[in-house]
Amino acid sequence: MLTETHTGLQSPKGNWWKPAHKSERVWVGIAFGWCMVLFAMMPLWQVKGGQNPSGIRRKVDPAAFYARTQEFIAQYRIGDDRGMPIVAPPPGSDIYLTAMSFQWTPILQLEQGKEYILHLSSLDVNHGFSLYPINVNFQVVPGYDYGLRVTPTAAGDFRIICNEFCGIGHHTMVGRVIVVDSTGNLPAQSGGI
Amino acid sequence: MSAADFRTCPVTSLKIDPRGELLVKANAVVAVVSLLIGAIAAVLLVLTRWQAVHLLPAEWFYRILGVHGMSMLIFFIIFFEMAVLIFASTALLNARMVTPKLGWTAFALMLGGAVMVEVIMWAGKADVLFTSYVPLKADPLYYLGIILFAVGALLVCGLFFANLVVAKREQTYSGSLPLVVYGAVTAAIIAVITLLHGAAIYIPTFLWSLGLMEVDPQIYRLIWWGLGHSSQQINVAAMVAIWYMLGALTIGAVVLNEKISRSAFVLYILFISMASAHHLLVDPGMGSAWKIVNTSYFMYMAVLASMIHGFTVPAGMELGQRLRGIGTGLFGWLKQAPWGDPGFSSLVFSVVVFGFVGGITGVTIGTEQINIIVHNTLRVPGHFHATVVSGTAMAFMGATYYLIPLVFQRKVAFWGLAKIQPYLFAGGMFIFVMSMTFAGTFGVPRRHWDISFSQAPFDVAFNPAVDVLLAFVALGGLIAATGAFIFVAIAVKSVFFGEPIGTLVPGVAVRGLPQGITSPPRHAPDVDRRNEELHAPGQGWLGPAPGTMVLVFIFLAAFIVYFFVNWKVLSFVWKIG
Numbered sequence: 210m211l212t213e214t215h216t217g218l219q220s221p222k223g224n225w226w227k228p229a230h231k232s233e234r235v236w237v238g239i240a241f242g243w244c245m246v247l248f249a250m251m252p253l254w255q256v257k258g259g260q261n262p263s264g265i266r267r268k269v270d271p272a273a274f275y276a277r278t279q280e281f282i283a284q285y286r287i288g289d290d291r292g293m294p295i296v297a298p299p300p301g302s303d304i305y306l307t308a309m310s311f312q313w314t315p316i317l318q319l320e321q322g323k324e325y326i327l328h329l330s331s332l333d334v335n336h337g338f339s340l341y342p343i344n345v346n347f348q349v350v351p352g353y354d355y356g357l358r359v360t361p362t363a364a365g366d367f368r369i370i371c372n373e374f375c376g377i378g379h380h381t382m383v384g385r386v387i388v389v390d391s392t393g394n395l396p397a398q399s400g401g402i
Numbered sequence: 403m404s405a406a407d408f409r410t411c412p413v414t415s416l417k418i419d420p421r422g423e424l425l426v427k428a429n430a431v432v433a434v435v436s437l438l439i440g441a442i443a444a445v446l447l448v449l450t451r452w453q454a455v456h457l458l459p460a461e462w463f464y465r466i467l468g469v470h471g472m473s474m475l476i477f478f479i480i481f482f483e484m485a486v487l488i489f490a491s492t493a494l495l496n497a498r499m500v501t502p503k504l505g506w507t508a509f510a511l512m513l514g515g516a517v518m519v520e521v522i523m524w525a526g527k528a529d530v531l532f533t534s535y536v537p538l539k540a541d542p543l544y545y546l547g548i549i550l551f552a553v554g555a556l557l558v559c560g561l562f563f564a565n566l567v568v569a570k571r572e573q574t575y576s577g578s579l580p581l582v583v584y585g586a587v588t589a590a591i592i593a594v595i596t597l598l599h600g601a602a603i604y605i606p607t608f609l610w611s612l613g614l615m616e617v618d619p620q621i622y623r624l625i626w627w628g629l630g631h632s633s634q635q636i637n638v639a640a641m642v643a644i645w646y647m648l649g650a651l652t653i654g655a656v657v658l659n660e661k662i663s664r665s666a667f668v669l670y671i672l673f674i675s676m677a678s679a680h681h682l683l684v685d686p687g688m689g690s691a692w693k694i695v696n697t698s699y700f701m702y703m704a705v706l707a708s709m710i711h712g713f714t715v716p717a718g719m720e721l722g723q724r725l726r727g728i729g730t731g732l733f734g735w736l737k738q739a740p741w742g743d744p745g746f747s748s749l750v751f752s753v754v755v756f757g758f759v760g761g762i763t764g765v766t767i768g769t770e771q772i773n774i775i776v777h778n779t780l781r782v783p784g785h786f787h788a789t790v791v792s793g794t795a796m797a798f799m800g801a802t803y804y805l806i807p808l809v810f811q812r813k814v815a816f817w818g819l820a821k822i823q824p825y826l827f828a829g830g831m832f833i834f835v836m837s838m839t840f841a842g843t844f845g846v847p848r849r850h851w852d853i854s855f856s857q858a859p860f861d862v863a864f865n866p867a868v869d870v871l872l873a874f875v876a877l878g879g880l881i882a883a884t885g886a887f888i889f890v891a892i893a894v895k896s897v898f899f900g901e902p903i904g905t906l907v908p909g910v911a912v913r914g915l916p917q918g919i920t921s922p923p924r925h926a927p928d929v930d931r932r933n934e935e936l937h938a939p940g941q942g943w944l945g946p947a948p949g950t951m952v953l954v955f956i957f958l959a960a961f962i963v964y965f966f967v968n969w970k971v972l973s974f975v976w977k978i979g
Contacts, residue, residue, distance in 0.1 A: 211937060214725065214929045217581035217646030217657050217718070218414075218494060225578065225660035230937055232945025233662055233713070236954060240709035243958065244702035250969065251694045251770045259977045260771050262683060263690040291859050312859075324977070329686075335535045335619060337778045337847070341862055343975050344845035346777040348685045350620050351537065355686035360977035368862050370855075372778040372847035374531050376538070377461055380851040383858035 262347065265326070265356035274330045274354060278305040282315050290316055290385065303328060303356070306369075306384075308336035308349045310376050313369045313384025321364045321390045329355045337373030340386065346372060364390040411493075412906060413808060413919055417574075422492035422499030422565075426485045426809055427897070428509055430802070432516070433481035434893045437795075439520070440473035441886040448834075448879030452872055453854055460851045464531065467849060469523050471532030475633070475790065476548075477516050480555055482798050483589065483640050484512070487562040489809065490586035490643070495579075497569035500561065508557035515551030518543055531849060533630065536607060536622040545608035552600045559590045559597070581657050581664070582650070585643025588667040593636045595675050599628030620687035627678035634786070635674040637794040638708070639667065644797045645715045645753060651804055652746040652916070653739060654923030655715075655722040656933075658947070663714050669707035673699040683773035693770050705765055712757045713954050717947035724946070725925055725932050732949040743917045744820050748800025751828035756793030759835055762961045764789060772968045775975065778849075781842030784835050791882070792831040799889050800824065803916055806893070812900030813914030816892050823888050830881025837874035843971075844868050 213222045229237075255261055281296065281304065288295045294315040298304045300323030307314045309332040319325060329338055331351040338347040347355060371382035389395055408417040443466045449457040458466060492499050499505060522528045528540035566587070569575065579587065603625040610617045646663075649655025657663060679696030682688055699705065723735035740746045763785040767776040776782065806814050814820050844865050846853055853872075855862040901914065909921050926932070936946040944951045 211930070211933055212657075212660060214656055214925060214933045216650035216655060216722070217585075217643075218650045220575050220577040220580050221657070221660050222577055227659065227661060229659040229662050230945045231943055232947070232951055233659060233717070235943065236713050236951070237662065237706075237710060239958065240706050240713075243709075243961070244706050247705070247765060247769070247965070248694075248698050248701045251698070254771045254969075255690060258771060258973070259979070260774055260972050260975060261690070261979045262693075262770065262774055263979065264686065266686045266689070293859070334538050335623075339778065339845060339847060340976075341845055342864075344775050344779065344843070345975050345978065346684060346774060346779065346845075348623075348682075348777065350623070350686055352618065353620055353686040358977075358979045362976050368860055370845075370847055370862060372850070373535075374464065374533075374538075374849045377464070377529070379464075379849075380460065380853075380855065381857045381859075383855055383860045383862055385860050 262357075264358075267354050268352055269330055269354040271330065271332045271351055274305070274328075275307055275332055278307040278314060281305045286315075287318065293385070295387070298325065300324065302326070306338075307332060308338070308371070309333055311371070311378035311382035313371075313382070316385045316387065318387040318389065319361050321361055321388050324358055324360045327357045327359045329357070334375050335373045336371050336375050336382070339370040339372040341368040341370050343367070348373065361388040364388045364396050366395060408496075408498075411808060412903075413922065416493055417496040418493050419498045421502040422488050423809055425499065425502065425505045425509065426489045426493075426805075429481045429485035429488070430805065431897065432513060433478050433485065434890055436473045436477035436481060436516070437886060438890045440470050440478055441883050441890070443467075443470035443473060444879060444886075445883045448876040448883075450851065452876035453869055454873065455876070456852070461526070461529070463851045464849075465523065465526060465529050468528065468531045469520070472519055472523065475532065476551070479637055479790070479794065479798075480551075480633070481512065483593070483636060484509075484555065484558045486640055486644070486801075487558060487586055487590055488565075489805070490583045491562045491565035491569070493809070494583050495566075495569045496574040497565055497572070500564045500568050504557065505561055508554040508561065511554030511557070512551050515547045515549070515554060518547030518550065522547065533626065534607070535626075536610065536617045536619050539611055542608055542611040545604050545611055549601070549604050549608060552597050552604065556594065556597045559593050562586070562590050578660075581660065582643050582647045584664055585639055585646060585667055588670055589636050589639035589643065591671050592632060592639055592675060596629055596632035596636060599625055599632060603629060620685065623682060623685065624678060624687065627681045628675070631677040631680055632675045634790060635670065635677060635704075637790060638674070639670055641752065641756070641794045641797045642667075642711045642715070644801045645711070645749060646718070648745050648749040648797070648800050648804070649715060649719045649722065652743055652749065652918040652923070653719055653722050654726055654925060655718040656725065658714050658718050658721060662710060666707040666710040666714070669703050672703065674704040674707075676700065677704075677768075680768040683768070683770050684777045690770065697768050697770055702765070708757075708761060712753070712761070712957065713950060715753060716953060717950040720947040720950050721933075721936065722923065724936060725929050726923060732952060735949060740917045742821050744803045744814075744824050745800045745916045745918060747824040748796050748803070748828075751824055752793050752797040752800065755788055755796070755828060755832060755835075757957060758960060759832075760785060760789030760793050762964050763839060765961075766965050766968050769968075772972055774978065775968070775972055776842070778847060779842040780838045780846045780848050783848050784839030784842055787831060787838065788835045792828060792835060796824065796828055796831075799827065802889075802893060804918065806896045806900070807903050807915055807919050810897050810900065811903050812896045813903055813912070814892060814916070815895035815900055815914070816888070817914045819888050820892050823885055823892065826888065827882050827885030830878045830883070830885055833878030834875055834882055835878070837871045837878060841868050841871040841875065846872075
């Protein structure tokens, strides 16, 4: 016997804890199965996938992080662009990018197909690391060092857009990442993937 | 108070306590005023992000963006929810409003806090946007205003529970709570959880702004989103309750199975407040295990709840129509529905856009790894405008078309406009949401004044398609804002200068009154027999609501495609680990 027919505005009469119709149970079952698929994809991608935001994470004093960035710049500097140092670290090394209102320091020059450990942090407020035009995004939080193993898969001249509001000059905060191919050159059509 | 002080609603025969009703009115009016402020801000914002117009200067763009967020997401929605809570715990239960004085104290606190926040924001002393991420700093009064507002809202939640207890004790209703009230209880419980998060973060932040303590930026993000995202889950629960209510009022929607629908609400209470993690997936503060468990609401149990309501709400509508003998075939019940009733059209648009656009995009972009290609791009506001605006706000508007005659006892003004308002609002928001989402897939940042980067040291040139998409964002935004302004005009005219509903003759249409009021959808006396027939095994496994079964499978197919396309797109970017 079904519960007496009623709307959601009426109190159900008697005991309403009754089995649902088969069609409803089928849908709940399918929905549950789909939820398990949604869930399983995340641990699966941790193991099999190439893009994971886990990283190496630790707290850091902003001043110490900036000092480490300056040391890194002094070590591998190869030139300047618009007053910003260009740094070409060897593959496999730890590389440092400091965000501050309203710039990304320094310009990184990386090699295609090589892995680097990219350390992100901020000197002042939250910033957003957004790699243009391939659309890779990470939160940059002051006091935290976010170390990500990155391997650029294509050569090109990339930009870093700040995509977390950081103050009145937020929209002027753009940095640069250069990825050269195995011959050490930018592709002829530079400017992205 | 004596029974004589109640009035009897001529439409629903419910006994209404005028003291509760007055509080419902006050909260609803302030909600509509907040909506007006938020909608004006929205127009200024879309006309700025449309690069060809670029209306506001940078400083005012960010300021107005903060105003838009607070006015819409906090003031409009929460004031309206307070009205819903009081309405559900008094009118729907024939019950009295306990301690109306405390209700007015709470209202005064909320209103005072809201005015304080608005004044500080417009004065340019809180250019920190809606999220106010520490260490961006606003004037201490900004945080204090929010705290006052939250305390007031918490008080209303307490009064809601007190009303329920008294109603039960005084036996104003028999048996279990109606499902709609049960949904409101869910919303109130989530509201308490949310507001406690708000206290846990805004009180320390207020002290920090006075120089009295430190607040860690990552901890701030964690707890703030316990407020920021969970408050959207109050909306979800309140909206689903309103779906059940509007279905019942407009076409006599029935409850398919109380056990299933109520269990789904319980899943919301247990798991939905974990969604703070959605905002921290590419943050340095937490590890992957934490991210995966939390972002999935513990293995997507809250998503399961939404997928259940996404079935039971339309299925209840379909069955309600079939039980009254309306429509044949799979979709006759939809074809012969009252599309000219703004309560009904709002309900359908709210369900469809919330589910198909808001739900599918939300679950997908809240996946740990997929968030890498989504975080802080326009895909995020694209998603939540589909849920909060096209879903919640649309449902609230639909409910208002019934609250005006039922609570304010007025006819709906500008009736011709009222009939098309849901189409305008939902259509405009749909264009807005889709264009914004597509622009986001190019990596266009949200909360950004100038994506031509004219003042930046290095050039950035987005795909020209982005300019077209942002123009469509503006177009959709302007259409939706027009819909919002029409709604505000209708609400204000009806409430303050409206024509009284007068004496109703059932079955006789009256201009200015939705069909569900003039011809309430009544089920025949033999409805239980018909219901048994439709449930009979001979009807096949598609069951009593076969049209809805087809619709939910279309939904599932769209969900699966969208989800896996995003994994594919993710696999093309740099290797990151």
